[in-house]
Amino acid sequence: MNGDFNAAVATGREAQHHMAMSSAATTPPSVDKVDGFSRKSVRKARQKRAQSSSQFRSQDKPIELVQLPLLKDVSAQEQPELFLKKVQQCCTLFDFMDTLSDLKMKEYKRSTLNELVDYVTVSRGYLTEQTYPEVVKMVSYNIFRTLPPSDSNEFDPEEDEPTLEASWPHLQLVYEFFIRFLESQEFQPSIAKKYIDQKFVLQLLELFDSEDPRERDCLKTVLHRIYGKFLGLRAFIRKQINNIFLCFVYETEHFNGVAELLEILGSIINGFALPLKAEHKQFLVKVLLPLHTVRSLSLFHAQLAYCIVQFLEKDPTLTEPVIRGLLKFWPKTCSQKEVMFLGELEEILDVIEPTQFVKIQEPLFKLIARCVSSPHFQVAERALYYWNNEYIMSLIEENSSVILPIMFASLYRISKEHWNPAISALIYNVLKAFMEMNSALFDELAASYKSDRQRERKKDKEREDLWRKLEELELRRGIQNSDGVIPTY
Amino acid sequence: MAGADSDDSLYPIAVLIDELRNEDVQLRLNSIKKLSTIALALGVERTRTELLPFLTDTIYDEDEVLLALAEQLGNFTMLVGGPEYVHCLLPPLESLATVEETVVRDKAVESLRKISHEHSPVDLEVHFEPLVKRLASGDWFTSRTSACGLFSVCYPRVSSTVKAEIRQHFRTLCSDDTPMVRRAAASKLGEFAKVLELEYVKSDIISLFTALASDEQDSVRLLAVEAGVSIATLLPQEDLEALVMPTLRQAAEDKSWRVRYMVADKFSDLQKAVGPEITKNDLVPAFQNLLKDCEAEVRAAAANKVKEFCENLPEDSRETIIMTHILPCVKELVSDTNQHVKSALASVIMGLSTILGKDNTIEHLLPLFLAQLKDECPEVRLNIISNLDCVNEVIGIRQLSQSLLPAIVELAEDAKWRVRLAIIEYMPLLAGQLGVEFFDEKLNSLCMAWLVDHVYAIREAATCNLMKLVEKFGAEWAQNTIVPKVLGMANDPNYLHRMTTLFCINALSEACGQEITTKHMLPVVLKMSNDQVANVRFNVAKSLQKIGPVLDSNCLQTEVKPVLEKLASDLDIDVKYFAQEAISVLALA
Numbered sequence A: 001m002n003g004d005f006n007a008a009v010a011t012g013r014e015a016q017h018h019m020a021m022s023s024a025a026t027t028p029p030s031v032d033k034v035d036g037f038s039r040k041s042v043r044k045a046r047q048k049r050a051q052s053s054s055q056f057r058s059q060d061k062p063i064e065l066v067q068l069p070l071l072k073d074v075s076a077q078e079q080p081e082l083f084l085k086k087v088q089q090c091c092t093l094f095d096f097m098d099t100l101s102d103l104k105m106k107e108y109k110r111s112t113l114n115e116l117v118d119y120v121t122v123s124r125g126y127l128t129e130q131t132y133p134e135v136v137k138m139v140s141y142n143i144f145r146t147l148p149p150s151d152s153n154e155f156d157p158e159e160d161e162p163t164l165e166a167s168w169p170h171l172q173l174v175y176e177f178f179i180r181f182l183e184s185q186e187f188q189p190s191i192a193k194k195y196i197d198q199k200f201v202l203q204l205l206e207l208f209d210s211e212d213p214r215e216r217d218c219l220k221t222v223l224h225r226i227y228g229k230f231l232g233l234r235a236f237i238r239k240q241i242n243n244i245f246l247c248f249v250y251e252t253e254h255f256n257g258v259a260e261l262l263e264i265l266g267s268i269i270n271g272f273a274l275p276l277k278a279e280h281k282q283f284l285v286k287v288l289l290p291l292h293t294v295r296s297l298s299l300f301h302a303q304l305a306y307c308i309v310q311f312l313e314k315d316p317t318l319t320e321p322v323i324r325g326l327l328k329f330w331p332k333t334c335s336q337k338e339v340m341f342l343g344e345l346e347e348i349l350d351v352i353e354p355t356q357f358v359k360i361q362e363p364l365f366k367l368i369a370r371c372v373s374s375p376h377f378q379v380a381e382r383a384l385y386y387w388n389n390e391y392i393m394s395l396i397e398e399n400s401s402v403i404l405p406i407m408f409a410s411l412y413r414i415s416k417e418h419w420n421p422a423i424s425a426l427i428y429n430v431l432k433a434f435m436e437m438n439s440a441l442f443d444e445l446a447a448s449y450k451s452d453r454q455r456e457r458k459k460d461k462e463r464e465d466l467w468r469k470l471e472e473l474e475l476r477r478g479i480q481n482s483d484g485v486i487p488t489y
Numbered sequence B: 001m002a003g004a005d006s007d008d009s010l011y012p013i014a015v016l017i018d019e020l021r022n023e024d025v026q027l028r029l030n031s032i033k034k035l036s037t038i039a040l041a042l043g044v045e046r047t048r049t050e051l052l053p054f055l056t057d058t059i060y061d062e063d064e065v066l067l068a069l070a071e072q073l074g075n076f077t078m079l080v081g082g083p084e085y086v087h088c089l090l091p092p093l094e095s096l097a098t099v100e101e102t103v104v105r106d107k108a109v110e111s112l113r114k115i116s117h118e119h120s121p122v123d124l125e126v127h128f129e130p131l132v133k134r135l136a137s138g139d140w141f142t143s144r145t146s147a148c149g150l151f152s153v154c155y156p157r158v159s160s161t162v163k164a165e166i167r168q169h170f171r172t173l174c175s176d177d178t179p180m181v182r183r184a185a186a187s188k189l190g191e192f193a194k195v196l197e198l199e200y201v202k203s204d205i206i207s208l209f210t211a212l213a214s215d216e217q218d219s220v221r222l223l224a225v226e227a228g229v230s231i232a233t234l235l236p237q238e239d240l241e242a243l244v245m246p247t248l249r250q251a252a253e254d255k256s257w258r259v260r261y262m263v264a265d266k267f268s269d270l271q272k273a274v275g276p277e278i279t280k281n282d283l284v285p286a287f288q289n290l291l292k293d294c295e296a297e298v299r300a301a302a303a304n305k306v307k308e309f310c311e312n313l314p315e316d317s318r319e320t321i322i323m324t325h326i327l328p329c330v331k332e333l334v335s336d337t338n339q340h341v342k343s344a345l346a347s348v349i350m351g352l353s354t355i356l357g358k359d360n361t362i363e364h365l366l367p368l369f370l371a372q373l374k375d376e377c378p379e380v381r382l383n384i385i386s387n388l389d390c391v392n393e394v395i396g397i398r399q400l401s402q403s404l405l406p407a408i409v410e411l412a413e414d415a416k417w418r419v420r421l422a423i424i425e426y427m428p429l430l431a432g433q434l435g436v437e438f439f440d441e442k443l444n445s446l447c448m449a450w451l452v453d454h455v456y457a458i459r460e461a462a463t464c465n466l467m468k469l470v471e472k473f474g475a476e477w478a479q480n481t482i483v484p485k486v487l488g489m490a491n492d493p494n495y496l497h498r499m500t501t502l503f504c505i506n507a508l509s510e511a512c513g514q515e516i517t518t519k520h521m522l523p524v525v526l527k528m529s530n531d532q533v534a535n536v537r538f539n540v541a542k543s544l545q546k547i548g549p550v551l552d553s554n555c556l557q558t559e560v561k562p563v564l565e566k567l568a569s570d571l572d573i574d575v576k577y578f579a580q581e582a583i584s585v586l587a588l589a
Helices: A002-026 A028-034 A040-052 A079-089 A103-122 A131-143 A168-183 A198-207 A213-229 A231-252 A258-270 A278-293 A301-314 A316-328 A335-351 A354-372 A377-388 A390-398 A400-417 A421-437 A439-480 B013-021 B025-033 B035-057 B063-073 B083-096 B102-116 B121-136 B141-148 B151-157 B160-174 B179-195 B198-213 B218-234 B237-243 B245-252 B257-265 B267-291 B296-304 B306-311 B315-334 B339-346 B349-373 B378-386 B388-395 B398-412 B417-434 B436-450 B456-473 B475-491 B495-512 B514-528 B534-550 B553-568 B573-585
Strands: none
Touching: A079 A103, A079 A131, A103 A168, A131 A168, A131 A198, A168 A213, A198 A213, A198 A231, A213 A231, A213 A258, A231 A258, A231 A278, A231 B179, A258 A301, A278 A301, A278 A316, A301 A316, A301 A335, A316 A335, A316 A354, A335 A354, A335 A377, A335 A390, A354 A377, A354 A390, A354 A400, A377 A390, A377 A421, A390 A400, A390 A421, A400 A421, A400 A439, A421 A439, A439 B013, A439 B035, B013 B025, B013 B035, B025 B035, B025 B063, B035 B063, B035 B083, B063 B083, B063 B102, B083 B102, B083 B121, B102 B121, B102 B141, B102 B151, B121 B141, B121 B151, B121 B160, B141 B160, B141 B179, B151 B160, B151 B179, B160 B179, B160 B198, B179 B198, B179 B218, B198 B218, B198 B237, B198 B245, B218 B245, B218 B257, B218 B267, B237 B245, B237 B267, B245 B257, B245 B267, B257 B267, B257 B296, B267 B296, B267 B306, B267 B315, B296 B306, B296 B339, B306 B315, B306 B349, B315 B339, B315 B349, B339 B349, B339 B378, B349 B378, B349 B388, B349 B398, B378 B388, B378 B398, B378 B417, B388 B398, B388 B417, B398 B417, B398 B436, B417 B436, B417 B456, B436 B456, B436 B475, B456 B475, B456 B495, B475 B495, B475 B514, B495 B514, B495 B534, B514 B534, B514 B553, B534 B553, B534 B573, B553 B573
């Protein structure tokens, strides 16, 4: 049995090793970050940081760790103490930018971490009170650090390869250890909360900006566990995520971990008690909705839409403010985003209650009429697909007397004018559906189409006249007051 | 002024408001942008009593519309009846200052700052200051953020009790719960300090500065750096060490590279603010550390400041400090691994020669220049070459010419056309510094080679370069060295090269003068009017139009006119067009 256990560990190691190698080989930008050859000054520089950040120890001389016996080789009574010693040893940090230094000790720390991961998974009775501060200290030493500047100033997460964390071979195990520790049956939040406090959480949240997706994935699990186990930290975590999002939307437009944070929020929202607190509603309207305005929306749109729909399933009365919010932030120039918005809107309509639908149908269908007549065929097509949705169709049918007059002019015009034959065909089907729904109204609208257009044109002309008169007046006044006191635009 | 006599009946407010409410955002935006016209039509009284309340009540719109509104209201004082009534503008601007969208809010604050100066001291206390207080204690972070920008405009003109309140509000915002507000407060700290009495700078501002500079978020700490520079300029020299230096020293060694970057970026301002003594004792070692920082961003920012920092060192010890402390770091940066660092250094390093004088330059700087001239990154080489004039003044460019030439040749043939373009732009400068002989011998052939580059932008730049060279070296030089080569290309089998001849003639005729143009260039142009490629022919028409003013009228009538008339009846529509245009511009019809 022991033999099997070792073999499992060994394959685990190999797998990690392999992963580290392949990630270095397949991602060219990181290659030159990890490459230790011929980069003398980077190595020197890293050592400098080691001093100034006080997080790393000075590495003028090689690091020596005393090799401790394996946990399984000592008696059960000795194990907790040895465990603590090993945890303390793992506070030692290595410079992974220098691939040649301390190779033996790096390997020793890796195997120790591996051993710790296995130990916390299977052992009982090791979690004494003094273990908590040591574990939290070790995790903090390893994971908390100032993230380096992004390689390119204009890092585009959709285009560029992310910079991978050089110390991942250790970091991954530290995360894994911490997750197992949090999930362990003996874990007691009441003791741990002394060490896993607001400051800890704040630093954890900052790490979500890491460019390395593997790290963000681990962080997601860690934060999820902490949110689940520490009731006292929940409000604080939500507030800090709010701040991150607001800063992201209104200040920097840059934060790598938005999708991960939204995933966590998705399950948090799921657990909200009813009726929803004002705080949560404010979060929906003032934080989640504005997230739609960000340029990089495509990177987290699925998670965002999921959160929004979660809210609406909890409390349908929020439908109106949400749809009004989407209308307010509706993309003006970016067709890709418009398609995403239309997708989200359909998700919302899928769960909308008929009473809520009635409240919002007018502005909503004015917008849909605009999308249907978009010259970008993907936008028009996405909007026209709504008519394939049975539930939406039934809502339209119930309210056809309101919706048909809004939609008619656009459909009628586009059916003749759209450049794309596929769109024309879809429009034709929609018109047909309307005709079947409410033929009397349809005929009426078709008959008055021309006179309506004329009336619109007349109104446009009246507007022009009004403004022309106003401008003449302004000109006249301007001449009268030629001392120039009236600022004019 | 416009008042009771406005044409009320013509423009009922309802119609105007209808326009502001139009369903189409674009029309609404247009109406808002003409808000001053509407106000003018209504007259000051109805603007105050009807238009402004409407605007205040209906502020829920697209951010684009709100932005236009916020901007308009900043210029509205006269339209509501002058400074006496300016406070009427506060309610709509107050709502706009609480909007989420940053650009709208910033614009509202800007307008509020603008109209604050139009308030009388009494109105400022009665109307403006209460608004600032309301914003400062708003529920949502946006209003508190906006408040931060308004304290400094009302502080100088209010009574001392109100001043105390304002200071208290600012203090509260500096320790606000949300980092957004703390960032706003930190970014306005320097500005606020400037309007405070010195005693309060010492008692209030310093503690706020210290707290913000050790905030848990680096985005707050880095803003405090800038404030620190402003504060340092306000304090008497003897207080600097105790009040600001500990914090600034800590910022220069902050664990976040963003903060260190900010210190490096503001280093020259900081140096001026703290004076020579602190510079010698504190800033020199700090600067050395920044030049050796582990993050390339920080090193590059510091490298950019090398020249300015050295220039501003106290004269008595300048040379010693540079030679013993700065130069060793600079030497290391020359072989930095990051090209941005090297190129930042290359853009300023030449400036050190004027500071250090001839002997030091030759002994210490020259090897660095030469190393950078051989750098693998073209940007580094370009930056050195573009600053040659600084060295020329001190040691003469001859010292460098041996290494310069290979560097120039390599850049001239770089695979990236943007690099070639950049070096072309420095050619006139180089030619001026190196002299005509050196140029003829070494560089002339390069300049001619660019004329047949396969990238149009290079050929165009090469043409312009020739003109500048002729301006430098004179018409005679042109006639002997470049004109024959340019004209020779008129017979090239490639029509693009034939057109280059025409473009060169366009550029050179004026600099070369009437004689060369008439004698040598014009015959070639006229002959090319028979070219079989239409693009060449219409460029002949364009060239004739261009060089026409240089020619005498006899020549125009007898030689140019017949050719243009022939081209005006060409089969190609473009040739016709440009020929006709030339005829009319040269008045040959």
